[in-house]
Amino acid sequence: MIDLSTKYIGLHLKNPIIAASSGLTANIENIKKLESNGVAAIVLKSIFEEEILQQEKDLKNEVQKDSLIYSELSETLDYIDIHIKEDTLNVYLELIRKAKKETLIPIIASINCVTNYEWTDFAKKIESAGADALELNIFLNPVDTSDKDFEKTYIEITKNVTKKVSIPVSVKISQYHTKPAHVIQKLSETGATGIVLFNRFYTPDINLEKLELTQANHFSNENEYLNVLRWIALMSKKINCDLAASTGIHSAETIIKQILAGASAVQIASVLYSKGIDYVSVLLKELENWMEKHNYNYLNQIKGKLSQEKIQDPAAFERMQFMRYFSGIE
Amino acid sequence: MTNNPEYFKAERDQEWRVALRSQIKNKERTSRERVKMPEQDPNIRNKNSLEVNLGLTEEQAVSEAQRCIDCPNPTCITGCPVGINIPKFIKYIEARDFLSAAKTLKETNSLPAVCGRVCPQEVQCEAQCFYTQKLKKPAVAIGHLERFAADFERNSGKISIPEIAERNNIKVAVIGSGPGGLAAAGDLVKMGYSVTVFEALHEIGGVLKYGIPEFRLPNDIVDVEINNLRKMGVEFITNFVVGKTSSFEDLKAKGYVAFFTASGAGLPRFMNIPGENYVGIFSSNEYLTRVNLMGAAKADYDTPVLFGKNVAVIGGGNTAMDSVRTAKRLGAERAMIVYRRSLDEMPARIEEIHHAQEEGIEFMNLNSPVEYFADESGRVNRMRLQKMELGEPDSSGRRRPVPLTSSEYDVDVDMVVVSVGVSPNPLIPSAVDGLNITKWGTIHVNPDNMQSNISDLFAGGDIVRGGATVILAMGDGRNAAAGIHAYIQQTLVN
Ligand SMILES: Cc1cc2nc3c(=O)[nH]c(=O)nc-3n(C[C@H](O)[C@H](O)[C@H](O)COP(=O)(O)OP(=O)(O)OC[C@H]3O[C@@H](n4cnc5c(N)ncnc54)[C@H](O)[C@@H]3O)c2cc1C
Ligand SMILES: Cc1cc2nc3c(=O)[nH]c(=O)nc-3n(C[C@H](O)[C@H](O)[C@H](O)COP(=O)(O)O)c2cc1C
DSSP states (O other): OOBOOEEETTEEESSSEEEOSSGGGSSHHHHHHHHHTTOSEEEOOOEEHHHHHHHHHHHHHHHHHOSSSOOTTOHHHHTHHHHHHHHHHHHHHHHHHHHHHHOOSOEEEEEEESSSSTTHHHHHHHHHTTOSEEEEEEOOOTTOOSOOOHHHHHHHHHHHHHHHOOSOEEEEEOSOOSOHHHHHHHHHHHTOSEEEEOOOOOOEEEETTTTEEEEOOSSOOTTTHHHHHHHHHHHTTTSSSEEEEESSOOSHHHHHHHHHHTOSEEEEOHHHHHHOTTHHHHHHHHHHHHHHHTTOOBGGGTTTTTOOTTOSOHHHHHHHHHHHHHHTOO | OOOOHHHHHHHHTSHHHHHHHHHSOHHHHHTSOOOOOOBOOHHHHTTSOSOSBOOOOHHHHHHHHHHOOOOSSOGGGGGOTTOOOHHHHHHHHHTTOHHHHHHHHHHHOSOHHHHHHHSOGGGTGGGGSHIIIIIOSOOOOHHHHHHHHHHHHHHHTOOOOOOOOOOOOOEEEEEOOSHHHHHHHHHHHHTTOEEEEEOSSSSSSTHHHHTSOTTTSOHHHHHHHHHHHHHHTOEEEOSOOBTTTBOHHHHHHTTEEEEEEOOOOOEEOOOOOTTTTSBTEEEHHHHHHHHHHSOTTSTTOOOGGGOOSEEEEEOOSHHHHHHHHHHHHTTOSEEEEEESSOGGGOOSOHHHHHHHHHTTOEEEESEEEEEEEEOTTSBEEEEEEEEEEEEEEOTTSOEEEEEOTTOOEEEEOSEEEEOSOEEOOTHHHHHSTTOOBOTTSOBOOBTTTTBOSSTTEEEOTHHHHSSOOHHHHHHHHHHHHHHHHHHHIIIIIO
């Protein structure tokens, strides 16, 4: 009997596969389906600050179209942003309650935040709605050219939220940082119980026939895991919080690699879209097969086996690797 | 409602109107100043609950009526949601035939004494007046004149009770006794139907009674209208919540064949900030209802909870103005409006803002509460405000308030009234299976006849518009009455 269980941010997971935050984790039917196919935990679709603003715009447009709805002098419309936010938050809290009621696996709520103060109060409500943990998907746009100190904002948001709630808080970060090692280190010292490496962003492409900008694939491909692997391997033994790997994890082998590098769990999204939710059971089966073949009984036996724990100075290490890698090529 | 241009032209061509026009030259008419409504002194009125506006004298009314040049193309009418024949009633005032003026108003408006007091004329008829549009001068005071004619009729004791068609014993139910329900009931009873108005509260009149305060709209004015409806045969049943006391099915079993829902938008909204549940923090709905309906403002009434020394009202609309001015009248030393945009962006009527300023209300613009604090007993004693600035315009063109970082400061308060809007009460919408509801929670109807997708259910007023005005609710009620009549004729009678 192979034991795939693992601990991630204080949650006991029956295996390392977490359904990453995506459109598939936005409704109760899919959440139940994910559970029955074996995922160990679910990160709910993030609630977005921007989305609330968009809804406000849509609703206002609708008002202008509906001749019966009265808008002049209306106090309700005057505060419509606040009402929409309240309604959206209530719908989200309801999803948490429902997911908790109808499944047995840990449910991790996710907030996409860009500002510091708005969400701390909401974090408390998420906690009382029953979420087992909270993932902060802090989205600071890498194309911002101002001299705003992004790293500081990350730390401040994390600090404020962890102060307010007692459930575990993880932070999902992007790969765009001047000094990822520093940010990861700082976050772990600030109170984050876990860090998710990395979020994946919208990528533009160019259509050569129409000569226009298009949206590149929404979904990752199976080679995209390499950068994640590097940072998990580099950091997992240097910090005292858990890491979860996300982006480009499409096969059981990649899951094993991330665990070997030191991840406590993995989060998958694209593969659930491309191969279907049932594919989770295939992944689990393959994980067991690999373990069996390599004579491991417990996942913990392989966790962090290949992390670069001895590396004191990752920068020097990377420079060395770079030199060696290219030195043979002429 | 007769509102086609030929009709207005024929009326305008009547001899008496032609003669009246020739009596005073237009130049003379347009050179006069707009009348000023006599008011109670601000420092006296902010301690009593009597009406602020005292009404025009006959001389003032006639003189103001003379300002109206009786345009060939009366654009003012297009600004009136119920299409009152405005020049005609004004010219009757000029001719000193005040009862005919009142009768003209009642051709299309069942509650002129109410509308003359509370309609936002500055964005309706008066905004379309020739003076505003072409001369860039203050409009003819249409609202003041409407009130004058209606008050004259009422005080004359010669209120005309409209003719009623022969009773047909067909039962129609009206849900809610606000202006929408009252207007529908009036028209339906005139057509011969047996009309019952079901009202959840113990008082009839909806927001006219429990929302708009006495100092803007005295209750006896509303009562006169209600009594007229009673005399016409409308039956009122109070303390009756449709959907709770009885279901639609129960009512159908009792013989009601059609329903008009004008249940309003009475569900208060809050800002969802920490501490909003403390004692002493009310929605404006609850606050005004308690003060207006439950006699809570009377000295012998033991509800200290409603008296505040430092009262903050959150919001910038008419309800906020009514609440803050009520608080001042109940003895608040500091009565404050806390609003997150600037004075120019406030949705409240200019007249109300102006009156509030005169009465000593403090305006804390570009401020928004972020948290409330309470004493040991759980009663609010402090609020934390954050300063705001105006950022980019949003999709409606208004500039969005943006918080200024690290600008928080505390203000002592012992009562807070939150007045940031309402939503439709979900009871009725959820009591009917399959009823079409909009994203706003309002009932979706055909605007021509106010019929919902459930054929015997009609709706109007705030439950359809999500918070509108008295006149729009009334117009809906009349429209729905015509729709119900057509529906019954088609389905039952034929
Ligand atoms: C404080 C305040 C000030 C205002 N000032 C102005 C103003 O100056 N000018 C202006 O034009 N408009 C003003 N308005 C808006 C105006 O009063 C409303 O738009 C109007 O009253 C709507 O009429 P209605 O008939 O749709 O509903 P309402 O007047 O809200 O009446 C609805 C009635 O239905 C009853 N009801 C609800 N559910 C049920 C049920 N299930 N069974 C039985 N009865 C039920 C309620 O108790 C209520 O009496 C103001 C509103 C407020 C709150
Ligand atoms: C359709 C879609 C929606 C997503 N929505 C969210 C989201 O709301 N919040 C979030 O943190 N990540 C979101 N993601 C990112 C995923 O959680 C994940 O981090 C990313 O897709 C990389 O993992 P993958 O390679 O397994 O897809 C979304 C991804 C997809 C494909």
